[in-house]
Amino acid sequence: MVKKLLAFFIIIVMVFILIGCGKSVETETNQEAVLGEGNELKVLNMALFWLDANIEPTEGWHGWTLSRAGIGENLVQFDENMNLKAVIAESWETVDERTIIFHIREGVKFHNGKAVDAEAVKKSIERALDISNRDDVKFPLTSMEADGHKLTIVTEDAYPTLLNNLADPVFTIVDVSAAEDPNFKYQPIATGPFKVTSFTPDVGLTLEKHDEHWSGEVAVDIVNVKYIQDGSVRTMALQSGEIDLATQINARDLSLFENNDEFVVHKGPNLRIFLLRFNMDKPYMQHLAFRQALAYGIDKETYARELVNGVPAKGPFTDELSFGHQGEDFYKYDPQKANQLLDEAGFIDTNGDGIREYQGENIVLKYISRTNHGNDANNIGIAMQSQFKDIGIGVEVVQVENYSDMAKNGDYDLKWERWTSAPTADPENFLSSYGTDGPGNVGNYSNPEFDRLYDELRITFDKGSRDQLGMDGAELLMQDVASLFLYYQEGTVVTNKKVDGIYRFISEVYYIDERVQVK
Amino acid sequence: MKKYIFRRFLQVLLVILGATFLTFTLTYISPGDAAEILLTAHDTVPTEEVLERTREEMGLNDPFMLQYGRWLKGLSQGDLGISYRAKVPVMDVLAQRIPMTVKLSITALCFLVFFSLLLGILSAIYQNRFFDYIIRLLSFFGISIPSFWLGLLLIYWFVVKMRYFTITNPNELKSILLPAITLTIPLVGRYTRQIRASVLEELSQDYVLGARARGTKEIKIIFQHVLPNAIIGIITLFGMSIAALLSGTVIVENVFLWPGLGSMALEAIEYRDYPLLQGYVIFMSIVYVALNFVVEIVTQYLDPRVTIGAERKIK
Numbered sequence: 001m002v003k004k005l006l007a008f009f010i011i012i013v014m015v016f017i018l019i020g021c022g023k024s025v026e027t028e029t030n031q032e033a034v035l036g037e038g039n040e041l042k043v044l045n046m047a048l049f050w051l052d053a054n055i056e057p058t059e060g061w062h063g064w065t066l067s068r069a070g071i072g073e074n075l076v077q078f079d080e081n082m083n084l085k086a087v088i089a090e091s092w093e094t095v096d097e098r099t100i101i102f103h104i105r106e107g108v109k110f111h112n113g114k115a116v117d118a119e120a121v122k123k124s125i126e127r128a129l130d131i132s133n134r135d136d137v138k139f140p141l142t143s144m145e146a147d148g149h150k151l152t153i154v155t156e157d158a159y160p161t162l163l164n165n166l167a168d169p170v171f172t173i174v175d176v177s178a179a180e181d182p183n184f185k186y187q188p189i190a191t192g193p194f195k196v197t198s199f200t201p202d203v204g205l206t207l208e209k210h211d212e213h214w215s216g217e218v219a220v221d222i223v224n225v226k227y228i229q230d231g232s233v234r235t236m237a238l239q240s241g242e243i244d245l246a247t248q249i250n251a252r253d254l255s256l257f258e259n260n261d262e263f264v265v266h267k268g269p270n271l272r273i274f275l276l277r278f279n280m281d282k283p284y285m286q287h288l289a290f291r292q293a294l295a296y297g298i299d300k301e302t303y304a305r306e307l308v309n310g311v312p313a314k315g316p317f318t319d320e321l322s323f324g325h326q327g328e329d330f331y332k333y334d335p336q337k338a339n340q341l342l343d344e345a346g347f348i349d350t351n352g353d354g355i356r357e358y359q360g361e362n363i364v365l366k367y368i369s370r371t372n373h374g375n376d377a378n379n380i381g382i383a384m385q386s387q388f389k390d391i392g393i394g395v396e397v398v399q400v401e402n403y404s405d406m407a408k409n410g411d412y413d414l415k416w417e418r419w420t421s422a423p424t425a426d427p428e429n430f431l432s433s434y435g436t437d438g439p440g441n442v443g444n445y446s447n448p449e450f451d452r453l454y455d456e457l458r459i460t461f462d463k464g465s466r467d468q469l470g471m472d473g474a475e476l477l478m479q480d481v482a483s484l485f486l487y488y489q490e491g492t493v494v495t496n497k498k499v500d501g502i503y504r505f506i507s508e509v510y511y512i513d514e515r516v517q518v519k
Numbered sequence: 520m521k522k523y524i525f526r527r528f529l530q531v532l533l534v535i536l537g538a539t540f541l542t543f544t545l546t547y548i549s550p551g552d553a554a555e556i557l558l559t560a561h562d563t564v565p566t567e568e569v570l571e572r573t574r575e576e577m578g579l580n581d582p583f584m585l586q587y588g589r590w591l592k593g594l595s596q597g598d599l600g601i602s603y604r605a606k607v608p609v610m611d612v613l614a615q616r617i618p619m620t621v622k623l624s625i626t627a628l629c630f631l632v633f634f635s636l637l638l639g640i641l642s643a644i645y646q647n648r649f650f651d652y653i654i655r656l657l658s659f660f661g662i663s664i665p666s667f668w669l670g671l672l673l674i675y676w677f678v679v680k681m682r683y684f685t686i687t688n689p690n691e692l693k694s695i696l697l698p699a700i701t702l703t704i705p706l707v708g709r710y711t712r713q714i715r716a717s718v719l720e721e722l723s724q725d726y727v728l729g730a731r732a733r734g735t736k737e738i739k740i741i742f743q744h745v746l747p748n749a750i751i752g753i754i755t756l757f758g759m760s761i762a763a764l765l766s767g768t769v770i771v772e773n774v775f776l777w778p779g780l781g782s783m784a785l786e787a788i789e790y791r792d793y794p795l796l797q798g799y800v801i802f803m804s805i806v807y808v809a810l811n812f813v814v815e816i817v818t819q820y821l822d823p824r825v826t827i828g829a830e831r832k833i834k
Contacts, residue, residue, distance in 0.1 A: 045687070047687075053602070053604055053605035053606060053607070054605070054606065054607075059606070060557070060558065133558075133569055133572070133573065134569075135565070135566050135568060135569045136565065136566060136569075201605065201612075201615065201778075202615075202778040202782075202783075203689060203690075203776075203778055204687075226687045226776075227776070228687065228776055229773065229776075230773055230774065230776075232671060233674070233686065233774060233776060236671075236674050236675065236678060236679050236686070237678075237686060237687055239679045240678045240679045240682055240685070240686075241682070242678075242685050242686065242687045243687065372789070401549075401551065401789075402549075402551030402556070404551055404552050404555055404556075405551070439565070439566045439567060
């Protein structure tokens with residue numbers, strides 16, 4: 001009997017092994033069918049670390065998937081170095097502070113074959129302004145006139161960031177006449193080099209090339225966009241050859257691809273800044289010397305390099321941006337200087353317990369982060385706890401699932417935040433969160449000099465002047481220690497050798513475009 | 520029997536009402552604002568106006584009882600509401616996720632039943648011999664291994680190194696094997712030991728001695744006499760394990776990119792997606808009550824002394 005059972009067991013195991021031994025990438029092999037003699041379909045498999053429930057561009061940040069996968073295009077976009085480039089618009093001219101004329105490119109077609117003219121673009125922009133919940137990129141429109149391939153946009157007041165806002169994926173140019181279809185939010189009709197053939201929530205998308213793309217022949221026939229949330233799984237999928245391109249690879253996994261002839265790694269700081277916002281309602285936070293001591297008391301360099309594999313931050317904007325601070329960090333790690341500042345400002349440890357006091361109470365800073373900020377936030381908190389001990393400041397590290405109530409009630413001293421600091425290549429959005437009544441200014445930071453700079457920025461039109469004001473504003477925040485700017489995330493794009501024409505966009509709003517090729 | 524089924528139905532309703540109220544209350548009082556979570560998902564900060572408008576659209580500004588009452592009214596009309604995050608009817612989201620979870624659970628269950636019975640019986644037959652030690656050692660490892668580590672290890676060997684399987688095509692037939700095996704191994708470890716203990720207990724009974732004395736074949740003794748008695752106590756545990764599998768397994772789903780109920784429920788909690796969470800709770804209430812019912816029927820079939828819907832009687 002036992003022999004029979006064992007035999008049965010072995011048979012079952014064999015069956016599983018045989019199933020497993022089958023050719024692994026069935027779906028891809030089907031797609032790699034031969035079109036004709038010597039004409040093999042070119043297939044790109046790429047991973048996205050984020051996928052929303054649908055890809056309707058006017059809803060929240062859903063449009064990012066369209067731009068990342070080369071499905072949607074705007075009038076203008078930012079290239080890999082954050083410079084504005086003409087896309088649907090072949091060129092534009094600034095008539096005055098309120099008026100811009102766009103000349104729509106000839107030969108642009110929607111995915112359904114309809115021609116794109118100024119009228120189609122106008123309807124698409126109007127639709128976004130009408131239904132999008134993204135107030136941060138909407139602009140006050142006076143009129144929009146379409147005449148053949150000429151589109152004239154007039155804003156109510158001087159609106160310096162109009163071009164930047166129009167580059168946001170919310171304003172992806174879509175065929176409005178197709179938007180009535182309930183399936184539009186899963187298969188939007190846009191103009192990019194790839195069009196959606198299927199969308200499966202939580203799984204991914206399948207795209208095929210847009211034969212009538214304005215740039216000419218697109219070199220990739222099919223793109224399988226796979227939603228892979230977990231960084232380790234993205235790494236393994238790259239290693240196994242299931243995907244050809246992935247972004248946001250865990251730093252500790254990068255060594256698997258660097259110095260490996262099979263893969264190409266592109267990396268550098270992106271726009272994500274990790275910072276600790278102060279609760280300025282706490283009386284000790286009002287003292288500049290106290291904040292400066294906190295800045296001197298942390299070793300950002302070590303945190304960034306050893307704990308999170310990021311790039312140490314000097315200010316809110318990376319120096320790759322035209323308004324990023326180009327000089328040295330104002331406050332480099334110097335615990336002695338921190339102690340001196342605290343002593344001079346009267347923050348003394350009178351009872352000898354190692355913690356300085358303020359109005360008779362030990363200063364123990366409450367450091368809060370969310371669980372979805374991950375171990376990095378917690379680890380930095382613990383490192384800071386240890387380093388602040390050297391300057392006589394206590395730290396209580398708290399990580400909760402959601403801290404919005406704590407933030408509202410002011411129940412914190414240091415609040416971990418993660419920002420995309422300049423998604424439209426302009427400093428205004430981020431700096432607004434430090435304006436006295438600015439959105440996101442939960443710490444109630446207030447500085448009349450900064451408010452003045454910010455107000456000037458809001459009405460300044462010229463790009464060079466805006467950059468200068470952005471830089472001045474950022475430097476003021478750094479000098480005044482409005483927050484502890486910790487590190488920038490390192491953006492990574494890893495491809496295998498068969499993929500070409502891939503660039504690392506600082507903004508991370510784009511991953512592939514019409515330049516992508518599969519060998 | 521009809522009376523019993525009616526009683527069961529009432530029980531389902533009560534469980535649903537209790538569970539959904541409890542879930543709604545707990546999610547409501549837990550910190551966090553669904554509108555804010557939704558709008559800050561991409562690391563940017565919405566304006567207060569947008570937040571307020573979104574809260575209004577989601578009905579979050581209404582008092583707690585009004586929100587729950589509105590949801591309950593919808594439920595009575597068969598409407599589970601619209602998911603905050605997916606912005607589609609909850610029914611549609613569940614309809615996508617449930618088949619994936621059921622598929623994975625059934626496969627895992629098949630492995631579980633087959634391997635735990637096989638190894639449990641073999642271990643009992645070879646008690647305190649080499650084969651028994653090996654199985655016990657393996658089951659010990661099985662229980663101890665963390666699922667995420669096992670899953671990553673299996674991916675590393677079978678996907679990265681040997682390239683037998685893929686992980687990015689959940690609809691491919693064989694892609695179910697690795698997550699199912701990951702789910703099964705800890706359960707097999709646990710059940711093998713339990714089955715071994717039960718079989719050993721039964722093997723020491725007088726009726727087994729009698730059967731052997733009568734010259735009954737060993738295989739007949741095991742399958743016809745020992746096994747039905749040995750598994751009675753384990754059936755209830757099996758029922759609960761099936762329910763746990765059907766509730767979704769977050770870690771395995773995340774590691775293997777399996778779009779099942781576990782990760783959906785976690786996301787619903789994370790995003791404070793009340794309608795979706797309530798839909799999940801209803802589904803799980805039905806699963807648990809139905810499985811209890813099935814377990815009772817199976818137990819009665821295996822042990823006729825048990826009568827459904829009545830106190831346990833000894834005939």
